[in-house]
Amino acid sequence: MAVTDHVDLDTFMAGVKKRNPGQTEFIQAVQEVAQDVYGFIDDKEEYHAAQILRRIAEPDRVVSFRVCWEDDNHNIRVQRGWRVQNNNAIGPYKGGIRFHPSVTESVLKFLAFEQTFKNSLTGLPMGGGKGGSNFNPRGKSDSEVMRFCQAFMTELYRHIGPDTDVPAGDIGVGGREIGYMFGQYKRITNRWEGVLTGKAIEFGGSQMRPEATGYGAVYFLQNMLKHKGEDVEGKTAVISGSGNVATHAAEKITQLGGKVLTLSDSGGFIHDPDGITQEKIDWIKHLKTVKRGRISEYCDEFSGASYHEGDRPWGVKCDLALPCATQNELNEDEAKTLVENGVQGVSEGANMPTTLEGVHVFHDAKIMYGPGKAANAGGVAVSGLEMSQNSERISWNQERLGDMLTELMEGIHDKCVEYGDDGTGHVDYVKGANIAGFKKVADAMLAFGVV
Numbered sequence: 001m002a003v004t005d006h007v008d009l010d011t012f013m014a015g016v017k018k019r020n021p022g023q024t025e026f027i028q029a030v031q032e033v034a035q036d037v038y039g040f041i042d043d044k045e046e047y048h049a050a051q052i053l054r055r056i057a058e059p060d061r062v063v064s065f066r067v068c069w070e071d072d073n074h075n076i077r078v079q080r081g082w083r084v085q086n087n088n089a090i091g092p093y094k095g096g097i098r099f100h101p102s103v104t105e106s107v108l109k110f111l112a113f114e115q116t117f118k119n120s121l122t123g124l125p126m127g128g129g130k131g132g133s134n135f136n137p138r139g140k141s142d143s144e145v146m147r148f149c150q151a152f153m154t155e156l157y158r159h160i161g162p163d164t165d166v167p168a169g170d171i172g173v174g175g176r177e178i179g180y181m182f183g184q185y186k187r188i189t190n191r192w193e194g195v196l197t198g199k200a201i202e203f204g205g206s207q208m209r210p211e212a213t214g215y216g217a218v219y220f221l222q223n224m225l226k227h228k229g230e231d232v233e234g235k236t237a238v239i240s241g242s243g244n245v246a247t248h249a250a251e252k253i254t255q256l257g258g259k260v261l262t263l264s265d266s267g268g269f270i271h272d273p274d275g276i277t278q279e280k281i282d283w284i285k286h287l288k289t290v291k292r293g294r295i296s297e298y299c300d301e302f303s304g305a306s307y308h309e310g311d312r313p314w315g316v317k318c319d320l321a322l323p324c325a326t327q328n329e330l331n332e333d334e335a336k337t338l339v340e341n342g343v344q345g346v347s348e349g350a351n352m353p354t355t356l357e358g359v360h361v362f363h364d365a366k367i368m369y370g371p372g373k374a375a376n377a378g379g380v381a382v383s384g385l386e387m388s389q390n391s392e393r394i395s396w397n398q399e400r401l402g403d404m405l406t407e408l409m410e411g412i413h414d415k416c417v418e419y420g421d422d423g424t425g426h427v428d429y430v431k432g433a434n435i436a437g438f439k440k441v442a443d444a445m446l447a448f449g450v451v
């Protein structure tokens, strides 16, 4: 058999598993995309002949490096850093940096793969990448975080650039860490350029970038509801996480007249039947970004709320669910519970928070289910706009960026409908996102020939 002959989905996936032993998250992400893309390319020989999906599922490169730094007690600490540059067919590699002890090559490969489709969906010229380290920022002093970020950038700088690869934040990497990394890049290269996004406003950051992922996930949900003649107002929402994405999602749900019942961190979740109001959200933002405390402390501050140690919030009855913490945080049983409790819509602020089995539950129940690569694309979209502003040496105002984010999310929703409408009025947003995201990247790759 010629290597360019059709292989079926099972054979394709067997190859992915063989080439990436033990990389369960990466294999899961490829499987989820491949099952839809296979249906789409079945009669499109050019994509098979050029082995497009196989090429997208093989990162352009995976850079791995040692990060050596000194803690406050003068101990030498050694961590591993990575940058996965998955695909730059439609623009420079773009995607966040994650600092968390659970980071592995598999996790970053899945994130860079997902990012390729997500960035394509935004319509902006950005390829897919992701990076990070198994460094755990929890309990570290500001000086330790600064030294780690500087050491990380001392190696990373040679692999990135404003037209090559533009990292940003993700779990464990927020404004503080971006500042330290940008400062080190500038020091080493003697260049001020838009090499990172998520910067503070004072040095080239964009209005609306901190809010963009969480707000965007709610705008996506709003678009799904509108498509069915519904609205957020008066609905209850269960949200996981309490970081950047979760708190901004909670804020937007509240602004639109919904009631947020839960937030969580890796220790457990809080349930506040009175609703997590803007005042309470502001308190949580301060807790997480300044005091760097645990969500359990919420119950000491606000009466009427309960803390559920070691649990996830999906058993709380709600109309809307927004997983905004991390991958595989919502499994098959939890998806069934949500459906049995009458959930109408799920919008993923996190990347791949629902297991494959959980996704099948939502699919079979035909609820509105917005997968992360579409629903949380608002963050990287505004990052793309930060790149544009840096290139033009200008800053747009908050109102303009807010309008652009709203329009971008509507555009992503409509692309999902275009490729995901099953003809009965139900939209398979997973299929829509996978096919629309794939097509643009695939067509660009076809134009380049064999590279």
Ligand SMILES: NC(=O)C1=CN([C@@H]2O[C@H](COP(=O)(O)OP(=O)(O)OC[C@H]3O[C@@H](n4cnc5c(N)ncnc54)[C@H](O)[C@@H]3O)[C@@H](O)[C@H]2O)C=CC1
Binding pocket: 169, 170, 171, 172, 173, 174, 213, 241, 242, 243, 244, 245, 246, 264, 265, 266, 267, 324, 325, 326, 327, 329, 349, 350, 351, 376, 377, 379, 380
């Ligand atoms: N920051 C951004 O612009 C974007 C983030 N995302 C995704 O959103 C998710 C959250 O990211 P951020 O809010 O930026 O990070 P963050 O660091 O601000 O917050 C992460 C949150 O997740 C919680 N968390 C981490 N591991 C957990 C675990 N094992 N179980 C329960 N909770 C856990 C943390 O306690 C924290 O509340 C991630 O999946 C990230 O990849 C997606 C698109 C863009």
Ligand SMILES: O=C(O)CCC(=O)C(=O)O
Binding pocket: 094, 095, 096, 097, 115, 118, 166, 167, 168, 169, 170, 197, 351, 376, 377, 379, 380, 381, 383
């Ligand atoms: O803004 C960016 O470039 C990164 C966003 C990101 O990491 C994500 O979309 O998962």
